[in-house]
Amino acid sequence: NAGVTQTPKFQVLKTGQSMTLQCAQDMNHEYMSWYRQDPGMGLRLIHYSVGAGITDQGEVPNGYNVSRSTTEDFPLRLLSAAPSQTSVYFCASRLGQQGSYEQYFGPGTRLTVT
Amino acid sequence: AQSVAQPEDQVNVAEGNPLTVKCTYSVSGNPYLFWYVQYPNRGLQFLLKYITGDNLVKGSYGFEAEFNKSQTSFHLKKPSALVSDSALYFCAVRDLAAGNKLTFGGGTRVLVKP
Numbered sequence: 090n091a092g093v094t095q096t097p098k099f100q101v102l103k104t105g106q107s108m109t110l111q112c113a114q115d116m117n118h119e120y121m122s123w124y125r126q127d128p129g130m131g132l133r134l135i136h137y138s139v140g141a142g143i144t145d146q147g148e149v150p151n152g153y154n155v156s157r158s159t160t161e162d163f164p165l166r167l168l169s170a171a172p173s174q175t176s177v178y179f180c181a182s183r184l185g186q187q188g189s190y191e192q193y194f195g196p197g198t199r200l201t202v203t
Numbered sequence: 204a205q206s207v208a209q210p211e212d213q214v215n216v217a218e219g220n221p222l223t224v225k226c227t228y229s230v231s232g233n234p235y236l237f238w239y240v241q242y243p244n245r246g247l248q249f250l251l252k253y254i255t256g257d258n259l260v261k262g263s264y265g266f267e268a269e270f271n272k273s274q275t276s277f278h279l280k281k282p283s284a285l286v287s288d289s290a291l292y293f294c295a296v297r298d299l300a301a302g303n304k305l306t307f308g309g310g311t312r313v314l315v316k317p
Contacts, residue, residue, distance in 0.1 A: 132247075
């Protein structure tokens with residue numbers, strides 16, 4: 090299994106540009122989520138999905154969209170990039186909604202918005 | 204609302220000495236507690252979790268953690284640190300009463316010196 094994969098690894102955007110961060114998992118996990126990591130702030134949840142066709146907002150959803158058309162894929166879209174969105178983005182998945190399941194993380198995408 | 208605190212931004216320890224990384228939490232219900240480790244330029248890796256049962260939990264790479272309900276703590280420990288343990292460590296809590304959301308602490312950087 091490849092686990093959780095993310096592309097690209099690095100990206101530089103100009104303010105106002107849009108882009109999609111890709112995330113895929115091959116573990117047949119129901120639950121997928123996107124986090125951003127900023128220094129000293131841990132990881133903050135952007136959006137999550139409990140299954141194909143179902144998505145919901147996390148604690149910092151503004152400026153981001155998601156969709157979940159298949160179990161495997163969970164892309165994150167930046168609609169109009171802003172410097173405040175400079176961060177490292179992690180996609181994660183877990184087996185199901187049960188709280189005891191641990192999450193598996195992708196390697197991250199480092200995004201810089203100028 | 205649930206929260207996690209990691210009071211130390213950085214912990215320095217000599218190789219071979221015991222390592223402790225502190226974590227305290229606040230939840231309204233029964234917590235599920237997790238520790239993750241992040242090596243440079245990598246995603247987070249699961250170390251261990253407390254769900255129920257024995258308060259001492261053993262995990263990967265020789266790490267263990269002790270759940271203390273009265274002190275609302277879940278400190279990570281390793282009896283003899285290795286230089287390769289140098290990394291960023293995150294404590295996280297999931298509270299079923301809070302919709303199963305996983306909340307991360309701000310992270311503690313561990314530096315093990317030879």
